[in-house]
Amino acid sequence: MNFDLGPYGMYIWPSYAISAAGLIGITLWTVIGWYKAKAALAKLEQK
Amino acid sequence: MIWLFRYANPHNFMRLSNVLLPITAVATALCLGVGLYLGFTAPPDYQQGRTVLIMFIHVPAVTVAELAYGAIVVCSLLSIVWRHPLSDIAGRAAAPLGAMFTVLGMITGALWGRPMWGTFWAWDPRLTSFLLLLFLYIGYMALWNAIEDEVRAARAAAMLALVGAVNIPIIKFSVEWWSSLHQGESIVSGKLAPVFLAPLLIMMLGYALLFASLWMLRIRTVILERRARTLMQRSAA
Amino acid sequence: MSPFFTLLARDIKLAARSGGSAFLALSFFALVATLVPLGVGADLRLLARVGGGVLWVGAVLAALLSLDRLFQGDFEDGSLDLISLSPLPMELTALAKMLAHWLSTGAALTLLSPLLALLFNLPPAATLTLFLSLLLGTPAVSAVGAIGASLTLSLKRGGLILPLIILPLLSPAVIFGAGAVSLTLDRLASGGALGLLAAFSAGAVLLSPFAAAASVRLNLGG
Numbered sequence: 001m002n003f004d005l006g007p008y009g010m011y012i013w014p015s016y017a018i019s020a021a022g023l024i025g026i027t028l029w030t031v032i033g034w035y036k037a038k039a040a041l042a043k044l045e046q047k
Numbered sequence: 048m049i050w051l052f053r054y055a056n057p058h059n060f061m062r063l064s065n066v067l068l069p070i071t072a073v074a075t076a077l078c079l080g081v082g083l084y085l086g087f088t089a090p091p092d093y094q095q096g097r098t099v100l101i102m103f104i105h106v107p108a109v110t111v112a113e114l115a116y117g118a119i120v121v122c123s124l125l126s127i128v129w130r131h132p133l134s135d136i137a138g139r140a141a142a143p144l145g146a147m148f149t150v151l152g153m154i155t156g157a158l159w160g161r162p163m164w165g166t167f168w169a170w171d172p173r174l175t176s177f178l179l180l181l182f183l184y185i186g187y188m189a190l191w192n193a194i195e196d197e198v199r200a201a202r203a204a205a206m207l208a209l210v211g212a213v214n215i216p217i218i219k220f221s222v223e224w225w226s227s228l229h230q231g232e233s234i235v236s237g238k239l240a241p242v243f244l245a246p247l248l249i250m251m252l253g254y255a256l257l258f259a260s261l262w263m264l265r266i267r268t269v270i271l272e273r274r275a276r277t278l279m280q281r282s283a284a
Numbered sequence: 285m286s287p288f289f290t291l292l293a294r295d296i297k298l299a300a301r302s303g304g305s306a307f308l309a310l311s312f313f314a315l316v317a318t319l320v321p322l323g324v325g326a327d328l329r330l331l332a333r334v335g336g337g338v339l340w341v342g343a344v345l346a347a348l349l350s351l352d353r354l355f356q357g358d359f360e361d362g363s364l365d366l367i368s369l370s371p372l373p374m375e376l377t378a379l380a381k382m383l384a385h386w387l388s389t390g391a392a393l394t395l396l397s398p399l400l401a402l403l404f405n406l407p408p409a410a411t412l413t414l415f416l417s418l419l420l421g422t423p424a425v426s427a428v429g430a431i432g433a434s435l436t437l438s439l440k441r442g443g444l445i446l447p448l449i450i451l452p453l454l455s456p457a458v459i460f461g462a463g464a465v466s467l468t469l470d471r472l473a474s475g476g477a478l479g480l481l482a483a484f485s486a487g488a489v490l491l492s493p494f495a496a497a498a499s500v501r502l503n504l505g506g
Contacts, residue, residue, distance in 0.1 A: 007096075007162075008096060008098045011098060011101065011158045011159070011161055012097060012101055012158075014158060015100075015101045015104060015105070015154070015155045015158045015159070016100075018151070018154050018155070018158075019104045019108070019151050019154075022147055023147075023151070023257065025147075026143070026144060026147045027257075027261060030144075030268070031264065033265070033268050034268045034271075037268045037269075037271040037272050037275065038271060040272075040275050041271050041272075041275045041278075044275050044278045045278065182448070182451070183452055185448065186448045186449040186452065189445050189448055190435065190449060193436070193439050193445050194438065194439065199502065199503060202502045203436075203499065203502065206431075206435060206495065206499055206502070207435055207449060210431055210453065211452075214452075214456075217484065218452070218453075218455055218456055221455065221456035221459040221480070221484075222455070222459065224480070225459045225463055228463050228466065228467070
């Protein structure tokens with residue numbers, strides 16, 4: 001795999017980094033939200 | 048049309064998504080993995096050099112951002128016209144996802160634009176329309192958050208989304224007209240060599256599957272939150 | 285037709301009062317026309333270039349100022365409920381309010397615009413185009429604004445969200461309106477741009493009573 005990105009590497013890496021951060025971030029937000037809701041509901045159903 | 052309503056029932060949606068979600072999640076990972084691999088192993092483009100790599104994360108983001116708004120419009124239509132119960136939730140759930148893809152599309156677009164056309168931002172029709180799309184998302188989310196009564200908020204937001212939808216072709220047309228008027232930069236769109244087409248399409252599919260997975264999960268989350276709220280209200284009563 | 289004109293007259297009277305929207309819109313418009321040169325410098329050629337756009341944006345923002353009260357005042361004191369029970373269909377109520385709003389803001393701003401065009405050193409032909417474009421385009425602002433106002437009428441601080449919702453929707457009006465002025469400055473024909481603007485306004489004025497009425501009903505019905 002060729003990782004020499006040439007003169008424009010300084011645009012390519014940030015693009016990928018920001019995209020990864022954004023997508024991972026929103027995935028985490030979604031997944032954590034799901035587990036929180038599940039936990040809250042389980043607690044209520046136990047009562 | 049009837050099958051849509053069979054899954055209008057939250058219970059049925061939970062069952063359906065229970066089956067679908069693992070599939071889409073795995074498919075997402077596969078597509079993104081394969082797409083990235085193919086992208087990075089492709090030779091540099093004749094015109095763009097290695098910056099073509101940015102295209103693989105820019106075009107999918109932009110496409111999904113527009114698809115997501117389309118999804119919101121469909122949900123809004125279902126909500127207002129047919130009072131489809133889950134569509135309110137679905138529309139609201141899609142918005143932050145779509146907004147994130149829009150932001151990523153704009154950032155990657157700027158970073159792609161700098162090496163390609165010498166500027167981070169150009170008021171060309173596509174970018175400008177895209178910026179306005181971001182505002183449409185923000186307005187939609189703001190309206191949802193501002194109105195306290197959820198039923199009213201749902202209908203108002205749906206209305207706003209539909210008005211926005213009607214307006215989008217007009218906005219696109221006016222922005223193109225404006226751009227030709229001021230002889231703004233026109234984005235060079237050449238033909239794409241086949242070696243790039245495959246990773247691009249796979250990445251687009253991957254992004255779309257990611258959106259679908261997150262969307263389903265968001266809807267499931269809201270369904271659970273509503274159940275919890277109902278339980279709390281019952282125990283308080 | 286009488287209830288329509290009664291409502292129209294009453295809303296205009298309310299807007300034309302000393303604390304009302306007409307005065308506010310005109311003052312704001314004039315202030316924008318004053319502040320921008322202070323901000324970008326007094327180069328008359330530059331000001332002439334940007335004057336059309338600046339005045340257009342200024343007019344849209346000025347017309348926006350009073351929009352959040354379009355339905356809200358009547359909603360809060362219960363008048364809107366009474367109006368909805370009257371034989372006048374809600375669509376015509378919305379149209380009456382839109383017309384009242386336009387007469388007290390858009391039309392007034394249009395009349396003031398030639399004077400403000402002087403501040404930007406716009407040549408006579410461009411001033412005329414500006415006047416025509418505002419005349420044709422401000423109805424769209426009132427119309428689209430009415431939709432936003434009806435969606436947010438139940439909000440205490442709905443005024444903050446209103447511009448956010450409707451300004452993107454009004455971008456075609458700004459584009460065509462200011463574009464027409466730009467064309468005139470370049471000694472090109474602006475008829476096409478004005479035509480597009482007129483079409484946009486006509487569409488907005490025709491369709492928004494229905495959207496606004498639907499939103500009012502949904503807010504009243506709860």
